Amino acid sequence: MPIYKDFDRDLHNRHDVQGRETVKNYVSAHKDGLIAKDNPDEYGVDLLFYKYDRLVGYGEVEVRTNWKATVFPFKSLHVPERKKKLLDNDLPTLFFSVNEKHTQMFVCKAETVLNAPLVEVSNKYVQKGELFYDVKTTDLYLTET
Numbered sequence: 001m002p003i004y005k006d007f008d009r010d011l012h013n014r015h016d017v018q019g020r021e022t023v024k025n026y027v028s029a030h031k032d033g034l035i036a037k038d039n040p041d042e043y044g045v046d047l048l049f050y051k052y053d054r055l056v057g058y059g060e061v062e063v064r065t066n067w068k069a070t071v072f073p074f075k076s077l078h079v080p081e082r083k084k085k086l087l088d089n090d091l092p093t094l095f096f097s098v099n100e101k102h103t104q105m106f107v108c109k110a111e112t113v114l115n116a117p118l119v120e121v122s123n124k125y126v127q128k129g130e131l132f133y134d135v136k137t138t139d140l141y142l143t144e145t
Contacts, residue, residue, distance in 0.1 A: 003130050003131075015063040015065070016046075016061075016063075018063070018102060019046075019061045019062065019063040019096075019098050019102075020038060020046055020047060020061055022061075022098050022102045022105070022145050023036060023046075023047060023059060023061050023096045023098065023105070024036040024037075024038075024047065025145070026096075026105070026143075026145050027047075027049070027059070030143075033051050033052070034049055034050070034051050034056070035049070035050045035051070036048070036049055036050075036059060037050060039058075044086070045058040045059065045060050045086045045087075045089065045093065046058075046059060046060050046061045046086075047059035047060075047061065049094075055091065056091060056092070057091045057092040057093060057094065058089050058091060058092070058093040058094070059093065059094045059095075059096060060083065060086045060087055060093065060094075060095050060096070060110070061096045061098065062079075062083075062095075062096070062097050062098070063098045063099075063100065063102075064097055064098065064099055064100065065100050066100075067097075067099040067100055067104075068099070068100050068101070070103075070104065072099075072106070072137060072142070074137075075136070075137065076134050076135055076136050076137060077097055077106060077135040077137060077140060078119075078121050078132035078133070078134060078135075079095070079097075079113050079116075079132060079133040079135060080130065080131075080132055080133075081118055081130075081131040081132060081133060083113075084114065087110035087113055087114055088110070088114065089110070092109070092110075093109070093110035094107060094108070094109060094110065095107070095108050095109070095110055095112070095113050097140075098145065102145055103144060103145055104142065104143065104144055104145060105142075105143060105145055106137070106140040106141065106142055106143075107140070107141045107143060108135070108139065108140045108141060112135060112139050112140070113133045113135055114133065116133040116134050116135040116136070116139070117133070117134050118131045118132065118133060118134070119131065119132055119134045120132075
């Protein structure tokens with residue numbers, strides 16, 4: 001049985017709306033004709049991408065409170081394995097990892113995450129047993145928001 005961090009409503013409430021807004025603003029400014037909208041299904045992928053009023057893809061957003069400086073402080077990005085259900089979709093899906101100040105983010109195709117090796121990572125929420133995709137930063141696109 002997989003071990004996952006329990007859902008933290010307070011943590012979600014502090015970061016979810018601003019993280020989504022950061023990505024929606026980025027998409028409207030940098031992706032010609034693409035519009036990002038919040039998914040009304042709060043248990044589904046975060047964003048729905050539309051072009052000419054047609055659903056064309058999805059976006060999953062996370063805010064990294066441990067990424068405080070301009071330079072990402074780690075060799076790889078750890079994405080919880082529990083996010084697989086949000087990244088494995090019937091339409092193209094992008095994964096966005098936003099820094100704490102909402103000034104920079106990593107972007108990649110969901111396949112980049114899902115094809116990365118799984119590693120066990122001890123963290124402040126789960127001491128032992130939680131698996132993460134270990135995505136090399138060289139496989140990610142770093143951009144300013």
